[in-house]
Amino acid sequence: MKQRYYQLFVLILVLVAGAAVVTFTEGKPLLGREIRTHLGLDLEGGVQALLEADLPPDTPVSAEAMKTARAIVENRANGALGVGEATVQLAGDRRILVELPGEQDPEEALATLKNTAQLEFVDFSDLTQQQAIALVGQKIKTTNSTPITAGTPVTATQAITPTARIWPTVLTGADLKDAGVATSQLGEFYVSLEFTSDGAKKFGEYTQSHVGKVLAIVLDSTVLSVPTIQQAIMDGHAQITGNFTQEAANQLAIQLRYGALPIPLKVVETRTVGPTLGADSLHKSLIAGAIGLAIVMLFMALYYRVPGILADLALITYALLTFALFKLIPVTLTLPGIAGFVLSIGMAVDANVLIFERLKEELREGKSLHRSIDLGWSRAWPSIRDSNISTLITSAILFWFGSAFGASIVKGFAVTLAIGVLVSMFTAITATRTYLHIVLDNVKGSEKPEWFGI
């Protein structure tokens, strides 16, 4: 029995040492991954946006399309915006939550994210080169951008002016595999395109049957250039030329690479927190947390004496373990998250209070100290278990609620509360008990009843 407590004590020491290493490692790699504190937007400042599929509410949105859209938005956020740390998550069936920490200019960032850069290759084969050039820079309608309602004969519109006509789309950005920038021998910048195998096949077939005709490259409904097909292009590579500066070519390539969204998105919610407000909140809540913890520890020590001091030690163990877990998992710390953590300190203490009250009761009834300790723990256990399970149930429901709406603050709170409850079950129950047995074994006179607040 005794030996078990020493084994446990060693285990706890190892855990605490590990947790301390994790807690005090900041921004450095540890065991192959970078360990650092992840701060939420409310503490660091940044932009959070909720994007929603811009379709009528009763139109079903396929999960596959949402997944693709999420991946594209993530690419744009990390690649094109260069935020680097953007998180992009699905929230519910038709929404995407985007978080851009540290982003200062939300309006511009969102414009970039939402920009669809819809690339199309459009059949201009019945136009002469001259007629086609006249259309460069104009907005046109294509079969891809205009939904064709049943019964509308597409050919009937051909006689009308070119801008009112609906042009047949040959390929879209979806057939594109990659886009990059290159320079020609004359030093002009152009955008090189590589099609998917499917796209290459379509492109090859089309160019083969339309040699000498005009093929328009259309970006977001605007005619960009009107090259004439010189020969069949079978290898799936093409170029967009047109007096680009390096920057313009680069931008176009990025837009093409991060592609067309499978479904249109609109911004339904944005939250911007300035960096000053975030830093201020972080500073204040940390101070508040420290003061709260100090008062609680003082109270426990004064009221419960020796066990109280040991519970305080367990509380420090608790704080270290929890914080290390936050960094390892990682859990993004938000203001309500810190509040949840502080609240879970209260609950961690509650377990000890429950046990110590039982311990005192047993001592008053004249039982021996070791017997009272065992009884105190075993009798307090059902209350601790049931009450903590009900808190975990609440956390789970909060988490679900938070995920469905992209309300990441609610989610952060739920996660920190749940982790807090789980860790506190270990520290308040196992750690405190181990500490108590070790002290009773090794410190003379520690078993006097007055040290137990009686």
Place this chain on the structure above:
Amino acid sequence: MLNIVKRRYLYFGISLLVILPGLIALAVWGLPLAIDFTGGSLLEVQFTGTTPSTAEIEALYTSQGFGEPRIQTSNDNIAIIRSEFLDNDARAQLLDAMKERFGDITVLRFDSVGPTVGKEVTTRASGAIALAALAIMSYITWAFRGVPHAFRYGASAIIAMLHDVAVVVGMAAIFGKVFGWQVDSLFLTALLTVIGFSVHDSIVVFDRIRENSTIYRRLPYETLVNHSIVQTLDRSINTQLTVMFTLLALTLFGGDTIRHFVVTLLIGVFSGTYSSIFNAAPILVVWENKEWRTWFKRGTAQAAA
């Protein structure tokens, strides 16, 4: 020994006294719902130069075509402006106009929530609370399956929980009218935490009843319940105190952003402890004696006790 159960109707009365004004406020003024639920936008902005008057800000909003802004200014050059939902372009346009008119500004916070999102949040929030209540009630009924009438324990815990919800929501209605506080998703988080805490407290008392009922089989139920409440009283008060300490520290030093949230928690947690001692356990006794049969017969004889 302290007899809490005997004076149960007095404690029910105190609860009513606290809850009724809040419920009346709720009925008369309604809940001051924030943009999280209604949709709209909130701009918190700090001016570098002189702070413009509310009339000036309002004029600027109107000139940009954004109607009826509600503006609060504070003494450190900060204004909080609530208005309709503004999309990306509208926000850029508004901020440009502000910089032009009032000089350099710092955007502390700019939230904009679409109306459909707000509506959906409201529905789901009610759903979340109902689901939490149901899940917890089921769990308690299951955890107390060894004692007779296990369902009563679950139901009583939920009644005490509804008591705390009523206190907190009523408070929100009053504070909304008096101090201009708003009910946002943080408030919802606080409310759900209070629910968890309230049940947590009730379970500790119930657990003692469960344990005692196997030890003292002969004791009348009323005495048994009272005994259990008194035995857990030290724990209830001490836990209450430690949570209060941490919450008070957060209220005093935690900054403005979470102050409303923490005060809501503080009130809710206090109510949670009260209801678990003075409502949840005594309700078990009322149920056991089926006292409602005498409530309307001989008037208030019982209540005066």
